[in-house]
Amino acid sequence: MSHHAVPAPRPRRRSALPYGLLVPALVALAVALAYPLGRQVVLSFQEFGLAQQFGQPPAWVGLENYRALVTDGYLWTVVARSLAFCLANAALTMALGIGLALLMRHMAKPIRLLVQTGLLLAWAMPVVASLTVWQWLFDTQYGVVNWLLVRLGGDYQGHSWLLEPLSFFLVATIVVVWMSVPFVAFTVYAALMQVSDDLVESAEIDGANARQRLHHVVLPSVRPVLLIVGLLQVIWDLRVFTQIYVLQQAGGTTRDTNLLGTYIYRLGIGGGDFGTASAVALFMLALTVLITAPYVRAMLRQENG
């Protein structure tokens, strides 16, 4: 992030005013986030199934929900699948986004404008709209992708992309990456434009070749931006729900394609087992915190340093 100084807030005499200004926001967050979070912790220690839906009071079962989950092989399958999907998508998005940002510096101006327009379009598309278009592009009978692959000599006549878990995730990855690359490319490109020419030139004078300049001057100066953008990608790709849910509705095998988000949904809201679903959800929260903690610490160091 750029370093122009923002004037620090004035020290004022103690007053209740700032607290008063924060009250509405704090109340909203407490009602819709903090309370459900607390409630979810409670739920995760309770047996809360169909019987409770019909009025029976929930029974305390201690760690039973967690024990059942940890010993259930399926949970670990879903966790492993979610992590693999998250890392693959985040890595791919970052690589493509950074590569594109670096490339954009070398394009002729009209081409760069064209690329930026395309990226903006993809970025602006609502998730559900993109999902429907990509489904249509990958349609078994009349999809353009199959048409093209047949033309290229592939055996894709009437090929169904959502049936096989692996190709289901391939389609999901394409949609996710297509939607995420613009944000990375724009942010990194903006950061690259802030890198001073003098710095790069002096490295050149000192005898650094293009590769060395990239690795030792350019990339380190945009490191803070890469850090925050990378963190966001990991978080977003771990919690991916809409893409998987919609593609499952369109013909994926639920059990073979569940990621954490859809698993929680199917357990709780689909299956009525709110106790177990809460336990998985808290597990997912813990996982998010675990993965992002180093990033957050690095970012806080930057805020303070």
Next chain:
Amino acid sequence: MARATRRPLRLAANLGGLVVFLLCAFPVYWMVNSSLLPRNRIRNPEPSWVPLGGTFDNYRRVFDTGRFFDAMQMSLMVTLLTVLVVLVFAFLAAVAVSRFRFRGRTSFVVTLLVIQMIPVEGLFISQYKMLEGLALLNTVLGLTIVYVASVLPFTIWTLRGFVAGVPYELEEAAMMDGCTRVQAFRRVTFPLLAPGLVATGVFGFIQAWNEFTLAVVVMTREESKTLPLWLSIFTDVNRGTDWGAIMAGSTLIAIPVVLFFLLVQGRMVAGLTAGAVKG
């Protein structure tokens, strides 16, 4: 960093740029194109690349059948209510954070950061139970409550940058000229802040308008579906999917969002960067 580039590199970059443009724009083009094609040209092994001699029949089908207008009304109500509440709450909080020093200020800012990392998927089970208990499932108010909480942290975070971007010295000068603090804020800072408020408001609009996950969880009944849900229901019709109508529906949902997005995108990036600056 605009530096002279060697010719082969420039050529490769330009070619790569064209490919990227095609990959980005083609799906969008294909959506609009398909939405204008009659049924026999959609269900055709040979794709029609341009909608020459196209029709608006698909759009007519969307308006006639399905519950497009019901869903649109639902989406509009939830979205506008969310944006209104979020803007007021976030504005007050942003002023507190960037114009005052007080105990707990840093913790609040850090909390905002942390909240943004909490996946809704980790909370929607108990949010659902809460709204069920309050009899707010399938209501505008119920969905708005959870939307406000999910849009608010980001909005405060960005608005904070906009408020901090207006130099406090301007307010001080106005106060020296005899304005009270409130007057100084209203006459000097607020007008300078208006573009930032519009940008964050529009961005909140886009977020709420597009939101899918919480809507699936909260709006379980057919008659309370928002537009994104309405569209995915449309897709569910597996027996000879009506792709023309679906593409028309997608186009209708996408147009306002794309326009709005193009309008505020630049300002949001600027605000984000400002919000990320220490303060």
